[in-house]
Amino acid sequence: MQVFKFGGASVKDAEAVKNVAKVLKQFPGQSLGIVISAMGKTTNSLENLVNTFFYKSGNPEEILEEIKQFHFKICKELFSNPNHPIYTELENTFVELHWAIEDEPTHSYDFEYDQIVSMGEIISTKIVSAYLNEAGLKNTWVDIRGIIQTDNTYREGKVDFELTEALVNKLLIPKLNTNPVFVTQGFIGGTSENFTTTLGREGSDYTASILAYCLNAKNVTIWKDVPGVLNADPKWFNRTKKIDELSYHDAIELTYYGATVIHPKTIKPLQNKQIPLYVKSFLNPKEEGTVIKDGEKRLNIPSYIFKVNQVLLSIQPKDFSFIAEDNLSDIFELFSKHGVKINLMQLSAISFSVCCDHDEIKIKALVEKLKEFFKVLYNSGVELMTVRYYTQDTIDALTKNKIILLEQRSRYTVQMVMKNDPE
Ligand code: ASP
Ligand code: MG
Secondary structure (H helix, E strand, O other), X not given: OEEEEEOHHHHOOHHHHHHHHHHHOOOOOOOEEEEEOOOOOHHHHHHHHHHHHHHOOXXXXXXXXXXXXXHHHHHHHHOOOOOOHHHHHHHHHHHHHHHHHHOOOOOOHHHHHHHHHOHHHHHHHHHHHHHHHHOOOOOEEEOHHHOOEEOOOOOOOOEXXXXXXXXXXXXXXHHHHHOOEEEEEOOEEEOOOOOEEEOOOOOHHHHHHHHHHHHOOOEEEEXXXXXXXXXXXXXXXXXXXXXXEEEHHHHHHHHHOOOOOOOHHHHHHHHHOOOOEEEEEOOOOOOOOXXXXXXXXXXXXXXXXXXXXXXXXXXXXXXXXXXXXXXXXXXXXXXXXXXXXXXXXXXXXXXXXXXXXXXXXXXXXXXXXXXXXXXXXXXXXXXXXXXXXXXXXXXXXXXXXXXXXXXXXXXXXXXXXXXXOOO
16 A cells, blocks of 8 residues: 545646645556645635634635636536536535534634634545546545544644554445545544544645554655655755655654655654655656655755744743743643744743744734733844754855844754845
8 A cells, every 4th residue: 555645736627636636646556545635725714714704804705606617617627527426516615614604603713723624634635536537547536534533623723543554444444345446535534523623734744744653554655745854845945856855754854844845753663663654756657756664864065045024022920030940841841732823932041032024913912912021022034044964054144144043953954044134
């Protein structure tokens, strides 16, 4: 069994879906688990739908109609027969979605979010599975919500691996005896009460990894619109290099610091079972790509992770007392309560500095709370640069015309919070 993951960009329109079939045709007769994300930017549109529905800030019907039209347009290009069952199936799914926004929201935002946003993957997999069957790639559509089991932390479901593995053995493996290819949703799971959860944005990679773990797959391939893992994001750097081979350790470090090529949670289950992970281009599927596997080999080039729109908070006790374990634990609790993730932190005698993504709403609420107990200084509009396997030359080049507000170096990694020097 091999597990493949196709992200939103690889199914963004009818052409892209046809290309998925082309990629899959290179693996005839093989046992494949195919994990698919919502089409194109559908997850963002669905988030928009939840927001207008929940906060009554616009017209949810209009947004839903746009999402519906987007998918029907793709279907029309994929299925010329207007009586193809996919059309009724989609109509029914959209009726369900419509029900979800008809009544007043009764549950928490996060709960409503998961019930609605998860439909992006349900819809995309129905379309892709039907198209592949049509194209001669016989597959079974699997509703992953009955297999990947999570707790009820909506929007960040924690996977129960033991239960999930048991359900894979009981429900999924028998299906593979009749048909060794299945198509299923990334990003989503289910609770013991049969509610839907999501695993965090960009979580489809993680789904592929969970399934590979439970199925003892031979390998996982993430098919992307880039040739593999690059040493920097081409959005920010113009001379990027593809990395041919990466250790699990380096991969987890890079994703932890914010490399967006793979979801950070993807590596652990694969490392635990020594399953190699390939990152390849769906445009050039025969090319090598990157392999992530066990190994000691260090990268021989620096990797760069650049994050903009950061905020640097400096938290100080009001009475000049030391920052110590007890007030630190209070501070961490507040961060966790407000769902603010820390990208970098540094401690000194009377100050604790933290760099995080500048999510206006969350940061504002957090700072207000912190101010009840501490003095809080803050610097917004800053950047966070992380370099793994840095050299002094790379640091000099990156910090030209920048003011460094905070720096942290370990043997292999340097992190700098900086802003443009107006001079
Ligand atoms: N569709 C989800 C998202 O956009 C999951 C994924 O693409 O991995 O976040
Ligand atoms: Mg995606």
